[in-house]
Amino acid sequence: MPPARLSHGGDVLAVSGGGPLRGELRVPGDKSISHRALLLAALADGVSSISGLSDGADVAGTAAATAALGASVESAGGVVVVRGGELRVPPGPINVGNSGTTIRLLAGIAAGCRFTTVLGGDASVNRRPMDRVAEPLRLMGADVDGSDGGRRAPLRITGGALRGITYQPPVASAQVKGAVLLAGLFAAGETVVREPVATRAHTEEMLAAFGADVCLGAGEVAVRASRPNPFEFAVPGDPSAAAFWMVGAALVSGSAVTVRDVYSGQGRDGYLRVLRRMGADLSVAPAGEGRVHLTCRSSPLRGTTITAAEVPELIDEIPVLAVAAAAADGPTRFEGAGELRHKESDRMHSVLAGLEACGASAEVDGDTLVVRGRSQLRGGRIDAAGDHRIAMAFCIAGLVAGTETVISGWRSVATSYPGFVSDLARCRGA
Numbered sequence: 209m210p211p212a213r214l215s216h217g218g219d220v221l222a223v224s225g226g227g228p229l230r231g232e233l234r235v236p237g238d239k240s241i242s243h244r245a246l247l248l249a250a251l252a253d254g255v256s257s258i259s260g261l262s263d264g265a266d267v268a269g270t271a272a273a274t275a276a277l278g279a280s281v282e283s284a285g286g287v288v289v290v291r292g293g294e295l296r297v298p299p300g301p302i303n304v305g306n307s308g309t310t311i312r313l314l315a316g317i318a319a320g321c322r323f324t325t326v327l328g329g330d331a332s333v334n335r336r337p338m339d340r341v342a343e344p345l346r347l348m349g350a351d352v353d354g355s356d357g358g359r360r361a362p363l364r365i366t367g368g369a370l371r372g373i374t375y376q377p378p379v380a381s382a383q384v385k386g387a388v389l390l391a392g393l394f395a396a397g398e399t400v401v402r403e404p405v406a407t408r409a410h411t412e413e414m415l416a417a418f419g420a421d422v423c424l425g426a427g428e429v430a431v432r433a434s435r436p437n438p439f440e441f442a443v444p445g446d447p448s449a450a451a452f453w454m455v456g457a458a459l460v461s462g463s464a465v466t467v468r469d470v471y472s473g474q475g476r477d478g479y480l481r482v483l484r485r486m487g488a489d490l491s492v493a494p495a496g497e498g499r500v501h502l503t504c505r506s507s508p509l510r511g512t513t514i515t516a517a518e519v520p521e522l523i524d525e526i527p528v529l530a531v532a533a534a535a536a537d538g539p540t541r542f543e544g545a546g547e548l549r550h551k552e553s554d555r556m557h558s559v560l561a562g563l564e565a566c567g568a569s570a571e572v573d574g575d576t577l578v579v580r581g582r583s584q585l586r587g588g589r590i591d592a593a594g595d596h597r598i599a600m601a602f603c604i605a606g607l608v609a610g611t612e613t614v615i616s617g618w619r620s621v622a623t624s625y626p627g628f629v630s631d632l633a634r635c636r637g638a
Contacts, residue, residue, distance in 0.1 A: 221599070221618040221629070223606035224587070228462035228506070229635040235450050237443035238471045239624050240410050242267040243309050244386070245441055247317060248418055249290035250279035251393065254438030258288045261443055264624040266307035273302050273314055277325075292438070301326035301362065306552060306594075306623050308336050309383055311361055313411075315341045316387030318365040319350035320394025328362030332552050332594055338363055341387045344375045348391055348399070372397035372432075376404070379547065380520040382475070385429070386411035392431040393420060402428040407520050408475040444471035444499045448524040448597075449625050451479045453635070455532045456604045457504035458488045464505045465635060472500040478518055479525040485512045486536055509536035511581045516544020523547055526577075527601035530559045533579035534568035535608060546575035552620070553593035562590050562602045566609060585609045592617030596624050603632070 242262040247270065249256035261267055271288070275281045278296035282289050295317070304310040304327060311327050315338075318325035328334060339359040342352040348370045354363040372395045377384045385401045389411050392399025404427070412429045415422040418436035422429065450467040457465040472492075480502070484490055489507040492500050509532055514522065519542070522529065526542055533540035548555035556572055563570045565588030569580040587609040592599035599621050606613030621628050 219617065219619040221603060221615045222612055223603050223615070224612045225607055225609055227636060229453070229457050229460050229465050229607070230463060230637070231635050232466040232468060233453070233631050233634060234468050235445045235453070235470070236264060236625055236627070237262045238446040239264060239266060239448070240309060240382070240408060241414070241443050241471065243270045243307070243313060244410050244414050245443060246270045246274050246281070246288070246290065247313055247390070248414055248436045249439070250274040250277060250292040250295070251317070252418065252436045252438045253293040254291070256290045256292065256438045257440045258290065259286055259442045261288055262446065262624065263626060265305060265622050266310065266624060269303070269305040269307050270310045273304060273310060276302050277317070295321050297323045298325060301328055304329040304333060306330050306332055306620070308333055308552075311338070311363070312341045312383040312387050313390060315345060315352070315363060315365060316390030319345040319348060319352070319367040319391040320370055322368030324364060324366045326362055326364050334361045336361070336550055340377065340379060340381060340384045344373065344377075344384070344388045345391055347373050347375070348388075348395055350391070367394070370395035372399040374400040374402065376402040380405040380407050382408035382410065389415065389422070389429060389431050393434055395433060398430050398432055400428055400430045405517060405520055406475060409473065413473065444497075445469045446624070447471055447476040447479070450502055451525045452528050452600050452604055454479070454483060454488070454490065454502060454504040455528045456607055458483065458507055458509060458532060459535050459604070459608045461506050464503065466501060466503040468501045469495055469499045470502055471498060473498050475521040478521040479529060482512060482514060482518070482522065482529055483532065486510055486532060511536045511538030511540040513541045514543060519544050519547065523551065524597055527555060527559050527597045528604055530563060530570070530577065530579055531601050531605045533581060534563055534566070534570070534583045534585060534605070536581045538581050540579045540581060542577040542579075544575050545577050548577075551595065552623075553595035553598060555595065555598065558591075558593045558595060558598045559601075562598060562605070565590055566602070566605050566613065587611035587613040590615045592620055594620050596620045600625065600628055603628070
């Protein structure tokens with residue numbers, strides 16, 4: 209039996225255990241950086257070129273959104289060329305698909321435009337909380353309305369005449385921070401975002417690198433009205449995608465996997481620290497320009513505690529770390545992980561249900577997920593609930609299960625990693 213096979217139109221994956229994972233691979237370009245590169249290129253007055261963009265559906269949606277706002281977006285030979293500058297009224301509502309990052313960041317740009325933009329997405333995006341961006345954008349002077357009083361998408365945003373504010377998001381969120389900073393590029397005066405808990409710094413790092421008027425301080429970022437300069441940029445590999453292979457290599461006996469050219473900036477290496485605490489045999493080699501090569505070899509793991517302060521930079525990796533925790537010696541606690549309930553699926557529920565289906569013992573206590581460990585994982589039937597990270601996490605679980613694991617909703621993986629099954633086959637020598 210092959211290690212993985214797709215059926216039912218590519219929406220069901222059946223995966224079985226077997227030999228070790230070995231070899232080298234490159235994961236897709238970082239999704240968070242890819243979104244921002246396209247949006248900043250649309251704001252820059254001139255031609256920008258971007259290589260290594262994520263090939264997932266989410267980023268394709270961002271490219272379509274930038275084109276709807278007036279940018280020219282063309283792809284040739286692995287390079288995307290964006291001619292940005294003056295934004296225009298989109299021809300109709302912009303559909304961001306499954307991407308919460310796109311809709312929140314784009315809301316910040318729409319708030320600066322002197323016209324009305326309607327932003328919506330699929331059922332998952334339209335369930336996710338949008339008041340987090342609506343509130344600060346209203347404080348800056350934008351008119352933001354939408355479903356459920358603007359608390360849900362679709363959002364209708366009429367922008368222009370913004371004023372700078374000082375804002376501290378009530379929930380740690382790089383997306384909210386990014387939306388406010390992007391709106392600040394259009395605002396009179398200074399816009400400041402303060403963060404008691406640091407989140408991913410992609411927006412401010414890229415604004416600074418591409419010439420916008422931004423100042424980075426301890427626990428806060430300030431921006432003034434400005435535009436980025438046109439740029440040439442190569443997107444590094446996605447650490448959140450690399451995490452699946454690091455956990456897989458740690459769990460599957462005899463494995464050794466190297467993932468090359470992975471982004472290594474602030475807020476994206478938390479999963480490596482957690483895996484090291486758990487005893488993973490990890491090595492990190494510099495690869496230049498904020499990139500590293502990661503190698504993991506199989507090793508026994510032990511339980512640990514992930515604190516609430518660590519969770520904001522781990523929110524995408526918790527599903528696969530929970531799989532690692534199930535096989536570890538001793539319990540693992542994910543504290544303050546309530547934000548999992550507001551992702552592509554209710555990840556708290558999806559992780560718990562998936563672990564139980566695979567024979568692991570786990571429970572949810574308020575906002576804490578406890579995985580008891582010492583589990584001999586078995587094959588089970590997993591509902592990915594339309595969530596790409598749940599689907600891939602339990603594919604990794606299936607590689608160490610004693611019987612076949614069947615994952616429904618596999619098509620969601622195209623959101624971020626359409627080549628996952630091909631990379632799995634490569635690592636299994638198929």
